[in-house]
Amino acid sequence: MVMTASSLMPTVVIGAGAWGTALAIAMARNGHEVRLWGRDKEQLSRIAAERMNSRYLPEIIFPDTLKIEMDLEKSLEKCRHIMVSVPSLAFSEILHCIKPFLSEDIPISWATKGLTPHNGQFLHDTAIEILGPKHALAVVSGPSFAAEVATGLPTALTVASRDTAFAKALASALHGPALRAYTTEDVLGVQVGGTVKNVLAIAAGICDGLGYGANARAALLTRGMAEIMRLASVLGAEPETMFGLSGMGDLILTCTDNQSRNRQLGLAIGSGLTVDEAVSKVGKTVEGMHAAREVLLRAQQAGVEMPIVEQVCKILFEGYDPRKSVQALLCREQKAESPVIGKS
Ligand SMILES: NC(=O)C1=CN([C@@H]2O[C@H](COP(=O)(O)OP(=O)(O)OC[C@H]3O[C@@H](n4cnc5c(N)ncnc54)[C@H](OP(=O)(O)O)[C@@H]3O)[C@@H](O)[C@H]2O)C=CC1
Ligand SMILES: O=C(CO)COP(=O)(O)O
Numbered sequence: 156m157v158m159t160a161s162s163l164m165p166t167v168v169i170g171a172g173a174w175g176t177a178l179a180i181a182m183a184r185n186g187h188e189v190r191l192w193g194r195d196k197e198q199l200s201r202i203a204a205e206r207m208n209s210r211y212l213p214e215i216i217f218p219d220t221l222k223i224e225m226d227l228e229k230s231l232e233k234c235r236h237i238m239v240s241v242p243s244l245a246f247s248e249i250l251h252c253i254k255p256f257l258s259e260d261i262p263i264s265w266a267t268k269g270l271t272p273h274n275g276q277f278l279h280d281t282a283i284e285i286l287g288p289k290h291a292l293a294v295v296s297g298p299s300f301a302a303e304v305a306t307g308l309p310t311a312l313t314v315a316s317r318d319t320a321f322a323k324a325l326a327s328a329l330h331g332p333a334l335r336a337y338t339t340e341d342v343l344g345v346q347v348g349g350t351v352k353n354v355l356a357i358a359a360g361i362c363d364g365l366g367y368g369a370n371a372r373a374a375l376l377t378r379g380m381a382e383i384m385r386l387a388s389v390l391g392a393e394p395e396t397m398f399g400l401s402g403m404g405d406l407i408l409t410c411t412d413n414q415s416r417n418r419q420l421g422l423a424i425g426s427g428l429t430v431d432e433a434v435s436k437v438g439k440t441v442e443g444m445h446a447a448r449e450v451l452l453r454a455q456q457a458g459v460e461m462p463i464v465e466q467v468c469k470i471l472f473e474g475y476d477p478r479k480s481v482q483a484l485l486c487r488e489q490k491a492e493s494p495v496i497g498k499s
Contacts (some may be wrong), residue, residue, distance in 0.1 A: 157320065158262075158291075158320040158321055158323075158324040159324050159327070160185075160187060160324050160325075160327040160328040162235060162324060163187070163235050163236035163262065163324055163325060163328050164187055164188040164235055164236070164328075165188040165189065165190055165230075165233065165234050165235060165236075166179075166182060166187060166188070166189050166190070166234065166235070166236040166237070166238055166328065167189075167190045167191075167192060167224060167227075167230050167231065167234040167236070167237050167238070168189060168190070168191045168192065168238045168240060169192050169227070169237060169238070169239045169240065169241065169249055169253070170192075170193060170239060170240035170241035170245075170249075171191050171192065171193025171195075171198065171199065171202065171208060171211070172193070172211050172240065172241070172242075172440070173211040173212060173301035173302070174240050174266050174301045175191065175193075175238070175240030175241070175266070176191060176208045176211055176212050176215075176301070176305065177212060177299075177301035177302070177304040177305040178238060178240060178266055178295070178304070178329070179191045179221050180212075180215060180217060180218065180221060180304075180305050181304055181305070181329060181331060181334050182328050182329060183217065183218040183219075183220040183221035184218050184307075184331055185328065185329075185330070185331045186220055187220060187328045188220050188222075189220060189221045189222070190221075190222050190223070190224035190230050190234065191221060191222070191223055191224060192223075192224040192225075192227050192230060196225060198210060199223050199224075199225055200225075202217075202223055203223040203225075211301070212301065212302060212305045215305045215306065227252075227253070228256055231253055231256040231257060232256065234261065235261065235262075236261065236262050236263075236264070236325070236328075237253065237257075237261060237262075237263050237264070238263075238264045238265065238266065238295070239263065239264070239265040239266070239267060240265065240266040240267065241267060242267065242269070242440045242442065242445075243267050243268070243269030243270060243271065243272065243278065243442055243445055243446070244272055244445060246265065246267050246269075246271060246278055246281065247271055247281050247285060250281070250282060250285040250286060251285060254285060254286055257286070257290075259287070259289035259290060260289075261290060262290060262291035262292070262293065262318070262321050262324075262325075263282065263286065263290050263291070263292055263293075264292070264293040264294065264295055264314070264316075264321075264325055265278060265282070265293075265294060265295070266294075266295040266296070268296065268349040268350060268353060268442050269349075269350055269353065269442040269445055269446045270350055270445075270446050270449045270450070272445060272449075275449035275450075275452055275453055277343065277346045277347075277350075278294070278346065279292060279294065279342050279343070279346060291316065291318040291320075291321040292316060292317070292318070292321075292342075293314055293315060293316035293318070293321050293322055293325050293342075294314070294315045294316070294342055294345050294346060294349075295312060295313070295314055295325070295329070296312065296313050296315065296345045296346075296348070296349040296400070296401040296405065297310075297311060297312040297313045297337075297400035297401050297404060297405060298310075298311070298400060298404040298405045298407065298408035298409075299311075299312055299405075299408075300408070300412070300414045300415075302414065303414075304334065307332075307333045308333060309333050309334075309335075310333065310334050310335070311334075311335040311336075311337065311400055311404070312326075312329060312334065312335070312336045312337070312400065313336070313337050313338070313339055313345055313399060313400045313401045314326045314329070314336055314337070314338050314339075315338070315339045315340070315341060315342045315344075315345035315346075315401070316338070316340070316342065317340055317342055319338070319340065322338040322339070322340070323338055326338050337399075337400065339396060339399070339401075341392055341393045341396040343387075343390060343391060343392045344387055344392030344393050344396030344397065344401070344402070345396060345401040347383065347386060347387045347390060347392050347396075347397075347402075348383060348387070348396065348397055348399075348401040348402035348403075348405060348406070349401050349405060350442075350446050350450060351379075351382065351383045351386065351446070351450055351464070352379075352383070352402075352405045352406040352409050352410070353409065353417045353441075353442045353443030353446055354417075354443040354446055354447045354450055354463075354464050354467050355375070355376070355379035355382070355383075355406060355409075355410060355443075355463060355464070355467075356406075356409035356410045356415050356417035356418045356421065356443055357417050357418070357420055357421040357424075357441075357443045357444070357447070357467050357471070358375055358379065358410075358421060358463050358464075358466070358467050359372055359375055359376065359379075359409075359410035359411070359418055359421060360410075360415075360417065360418040360419060360420060360421020360422040360423075360424070360425060361421040361422075361424050361425040361467075361470065361477045361480075361481075362375050362421070362425065362481065363418075363421070363422060363425060364421060364422040364423065364424060364425020364426040364427075364477075365425040365426075365477060365478065365481065366425075367481065371481075372410070372411070375410070375463065376406060376407065376410050376411075378462075378463060379406065379410070379463050380397070380402075380403060380406060382454075382459075382460075382461040382462070382463055382464060383397055383402060383406070384397050385454075385459045385460070385461070386450070386453070386454055386457070386459050386461065387402075389457045389458070389459050390453075390457065416437055416439045416440060416441050417441055417442065417443040417444075419436075419437045419439075419441075420433050420434065420437050420441045420443070420444065423436045423437060424470060424477060425477055430470070430471055430474075443467075444471060447464060447467050447468050447471055447472075448468055448472065450464050451464050451465055451468050462483075462484055462487060463484065466480035466481075466483060466484055467480075
């Protein structure tokens with residue numbers, strides 16, 4: 156049977172935070188049957204009563220086809236597709252939790268950006284390790300602030316899957332008047348872009364928090380892009396993916412707009428707060444903080460230089476003064492700008 160958007164109904168979205176709720180709303184607006192589940196029962200009851208998620212996306216009323224699911228186990232029995240949208244720290248825990256209730260023909264997607272903590276795995280590898288090789292898997296990524304998607308502002312996303320039928324079906328479930336969804340088979344490339352851009356957004360925030368100006372920000376984005384390209388190429392991703400929505404698109408979005416929580420963290424550090432103070436000031440999910448060390452480790456293992464990521468790690472975890480880190484970047488040996496692809 157050909158997979159279509161309808162064969163993915165109902166979709167259960169796991170994670171009633173900003174992004175899970177926005178994606179659930181976007182699909183439901185297209186008439187897709189969606190069930191939203193979150194771990195906090197009290198919050199779920201409130202969402203069900205108000206028909207909105209006032210904690211994460213105030214004032215956005217849910218479409219009728221979006222229902223709240225209180226009982227995860229029961230909803231998994233009847234669903235045809237699961238979309239996970241929890242932070243990377245909770246990704247493997249959620250997969251372990253749903254695994255006993257899943258049949259192998261249920262396709263699984265996720266909108267989480269980042270790596271599995273402690274082992275630094277890309278989430279696709281973690282998903283296969285936990286769920287086995289039979290599920291169709293897809294990653295949803297791209298430049299997309301939850302609030303803008305939920306408001307219905309124009310947005311473009313990428314759905315990456317090795318199963319092209321699943322990618323197309325999921326893209327059409329998401330695709331609507333204000334949301335364009337593209338597809339790609341480069342699952343690795345999409346994950347590299349979506350993970351590293353968060354670390355670079357912290358760097359961009361630090362740079363702007365220090366007041367270093369527009370030239371410095373543009374240089375940082377461009378050289379950050381070179382770091383993404385180098386890592387992606389050594390890991391075996393498609394270089395062109397890095398110039399797409401999940402790479403350059405998301406890098407630009409997250410590094411330049413203050414809606415980004417990664418950028419907010421950097422801004423707070425750059426303006427003089429300690430890392431701990433900055434973390435509590437932002438008080439939200441900051442994936443780049445979790446990914447930075449793992450990205451650097453992977454780069455070092457692959458022999459790839461990522462000097463900006465390295466300085467972000469020094470600031471976040473070794474107490475480095477952000478001004479000294481910028482100085483360290485500026486003092487690197489002089490070299491030709493190209494080639495971007497390669498190890499240094
Ligand atoms: N927000 C955005 O604009 C975008 C976010 N993303 C990505 O989506 C992912 C989720 O981010 P986002 O929705 O913004 O984060 P939020 O902090 O808004 O929400 C996270 C949600 O996950 C839940 N959660 C956390 N830990 C667990 C757990 N152990 N088990 C079950 N549920 C858990 C939280 O529950 P509780 O409310 O109870 O704390 C909350 O509902 C991240 O990887 C992020 O990078 C991607 C694109 C856009
Ligand atoms: O990934 C995002 C937009 O595409 C959200 O970025 P932040 O997690 O930095 O808010």
